[in-house]
Amino acid sequence: MKKPFFYLLVLSCFVFSCGTSEKKETSSYAFDISFSEDVSTVPKDGRLLLMLSTDDSAEPRFQINDGLNTQLVFGINVDGMSPGKPVMIDETVFGFPYASLAEIPVGEYNVQALLHVYETFNLATGHTVKLPMDNGEGQQWRSSPGNLYSKPFKIRVGSNGIENVSVVMDQIIPPVPEPEDTEWIKHVKIKSEKLSEFWGRDMYLGAHVLLPKGFEEHPEAKYPLMVFHGHFPDDFGGFRTTPPDPNLKPDYSARFDMEGYNIVQQQEAYDFYKRWNDPDFPRFIIIEIQHPTPYYDDSYAVNSASQGPYGDAITYELIPHIEKEFRGMGEGWSRFLYGGSTGGWEALAVQVKYPEEYNGCFAACPDPIDFRAYCLTNIYEDDNAYYYDSEHKQLEVPAHRDYLGNIQSTIREGNHLELVLGDKSRSGQQWDIWEATYSPQGDDGYPVRIWDKMTGEIDHAVAEYWKENYDLRHILERDWDKLGDNLKGKIHIYCGDMDNYYLNNAVYLMEDFLESTTEPYYDGEVLYGDRAEHCWNGDPEQPNAISRLRYNSMYVPKIMKRIAESAPKGADLTSWRYK
Numbered sequence: 001m002k003k004p005f006f007y008l009l010v011l012s013c014f015v016f017s018c019g020t021s022e023k024k025e026t027s028s029y030a031f032d033i034s035f036s037e038d039v040s041t042v043p044k045d046g047r048l049l050l051m052l053s054t055d056d057s058a059e060p061r062f063q064i065n066d067g068l069n070t071q072l073v074f075g076i077n078v079d080g081m082s083p084g085k086p087v088m089i090d091e092t093v094f095g096f097p098y099a100s101l102a103e104i105p106v107g108e109y110n111v112q113a114l115l116h117v118y119e120t121f122n123l124a125t126g127h128t129v130k131l132p133m134d135n136g137e138g139q140q141w142r143s144s145p146g147n148l149y150s151k152p153f154k155i156r157v158g159s160n161g162i163e164n165v166s167v168v169m170d171q172i173i174p175p176v177p178e179p180e181d182t183e184w185i186k187h188v189k190i191k192s193e194k195l196s197e198f199w200g201r202d203m204y205l206g207a208h209v210l211l212p213k214g215f216e217e218h219p220e221a222k223y224p225l226m227v228f229h230g231h232f233p234d235d236f237g238g239f240r241t242t243p244p245d246p247n248l249k250p251d252y253s254a255r256f257d258m259e260g261y262n263i264v265q266q267q268e269a270y271d272f273y274k275r276w277n278d279p280d281f282p283r284f285i286i287i288e289i290q291h292p293t294p295y296y297d298d299s300y301a302v303n304s305a306s307q308g309p310y311g312d313a314i315t316y317e318l319i320p321h322i323e324k325e326f327r328g329m330g331e332g333w334s335r336f337l338y339g340g341s342t343g344g345w346e347a348l349a350v351q352v353k354y355p356e357e358y359n360g361c362f363a364a365c366p367d368p369i370d371f372r373a374y375c376l377t378n379i380y381e382d383d384n385a386y387y388y389d390s391e392h393k394q395l396e397v398p399a400h401r402d403y404l405g406n407i408q409s410t411i412r413e414g415n416h417l418e419l420v421l422g423d424k425s426r427s428g429q430q431w432d433i434w435e436a437t438y439s440p441q442g443d444d445g446y447p448v449r450i451w452d453k454m455t456g457e458i459d460h461a462v463a464e465y466w467k468e469n470y471d472l473r474h475i476l477e478r479d480w481d482k483l484g485d486n487l488k489g490k491i492h493i494y495c496g497d498m499d500n501y502y503l504n505n506a507v508y509l510m511e512d513f514l515e516s517t518t519e520p521y522y523d524g525e526v527l528y529g530d531r532a533e534h535c536w537n538g539d540p541e542q543p544n545a546i547s548r549l550r551y552n553s554m555y556v557p558k559i560m561k562r563i564a565e566s567a568p569k570g571a572d573l574t575s576w577r578y579k
Helices: 005-016 021-026 193-199 261-276 310-325 342-353 411-421 430-438 460-470 472-487 504-516 556-566
Strands: 030-035 044-053 072-081 087-090 107-122 128-131 153-157 165-169 185-191 204-210 225-229 285-290 335-340 361-364 398-401 407-410 491-496 525-529
Touching: 030 044, 030 107, 044 087, 044 411, 072 087, 072 107, 072 411, 107 165, 185 310, 193 310, 204 310, 225 310, 225 342, 285 310, 310 342, 335 342, 342 361, 342 472, 342 491, 398 411, 407 411, 411 430, 430 460, 460 472, 472 504, 491 504, 504 525
Parallel strands: 030 165, 225 285, 225 335, 335 361, 361 491, 491 525
Antiparallel strands: 030 087, 044 072, 044 107, 107 128, 107 153, 185 204, 204 285, 398 407
16 A cells, blocks of 8 residues: 555654754754652663643643644653663654654743553463553553652753753652542442453452442342443542532633533532432432553453453452442343443443343443444545545544534544554553454554554454454344344433544444344434534433533433333332332
8 A cells, every 4th residue: 555645754754853864963852861769769661751841831741632732742662761870762752743853843841751650461361561550540641650750841942952951750649549438429449350360460340339318228128230331430420419619619611611610510410419319219329330451541341352351350240249238139130331432332332242231221422333433434444544545635534523523633643642652552542442452462462453553554354353343333233133132122322413533423323223123123212412522422401511410310211111111020129219
């Protein structure tokens, strides 16, 4: 395949420092980065990041993204980096959004370095890999406890670059406090035997558990279980026992163009607390689970080659443990799945992978559920994920839009940022976790790339593996004769028709299949929000800014209807319906 012009430009930047030989002889772009013995006396493995920013509003580490307001980052791997011994980052090191330090404009910059620390895992597959362990923060490189960083300081980049600058990382990110139990919310953490065996060390699963009203007063009651899937929650969200703080200073939400959105959030959380205590509200247990992996803040709740048996661990270890401890019914008809975005994909995937263990899923704005619409890429037919096919014109494939279609980033940009933050699917970002979940394991123990991270050229052999194991529409179509009876009435999907990440395209394809099924008919629902952006979850009456705060109660009427229709003869339908 003919290489795009931009690829050739980037490659030349990467290898030849993006400048003429004359400029390289007269210019200098180099930083010596080290860490002090004050933060560690032992050598470290990891990803060393150098960040530069022209924005004084925050530290550079909090200003790195693939949007229009991103600042600059450059990254390399380090093995056995020792205290006091500098590592150089110069113009040969790949960066984002500039491929080389030699490209950055003349001006004044805040400079900061950070070491994202890796640990060594001896996997049950026989491979040894180096990855960042989650340390209670939900796999965030910029705030992970134990990571080393420097305080920002200013430098000047002139027409001849910079003289060697020394950056000393003398700060360490502190541990994250554990959330405390309350009357309503309990916190569970268990060692997973299945995951510990795979990773070669103790691995844990957790959950935040919201108890129903009257839990202590009704020891005879057993409860249905609602499982909320999503990104790493630091505590149970959207539940507040007091009215909004009268002294809270209103903030502005740029996403929703709304003043005082923080007050709205507190009011919605308090309103949910009042609904939860209403005499006619059904009594459930709701859990938000924690299952970060060394690749991401969330495992995607399925078994995978590179991450291990998270699907089995959650369904057969964590869920039964919670049901036993908090008097859950412990039967498939009494369990329900819901969530949005990552959680939307998980809710549907878990229902498909474990059809008898759960009685319904409510999947809002799910990540791509048909890989013919992997956002805007068809991984089976397209040759390149970054550029549209054209003989004479080069046009990048978008990755993010607003509800009017304005573009903020492209697939190439997002993937190049990830390549800077970490190679071998180790960036902890979106495209890499899809790869870590869906790909086969490579000979080196890391996930096999779905496409060349630099050029975007798709590996169709890997795409076929994805198709047979994780393309949910394909799996349903392929196996409907086996799955249909167990999934009838259980599939509910909701998506805005202007989803920021084009996720509605895959939902259209899934709907085409579901509505064409006849033996049996799927008997669920697929709904769209007009001009609604990401995380629309099925409420046509409220704007997205409000409905996204009501996940924990908006599906309850549908769940109650499903229980009434599907509970087995003799099932307990009364002990948990007290006033």
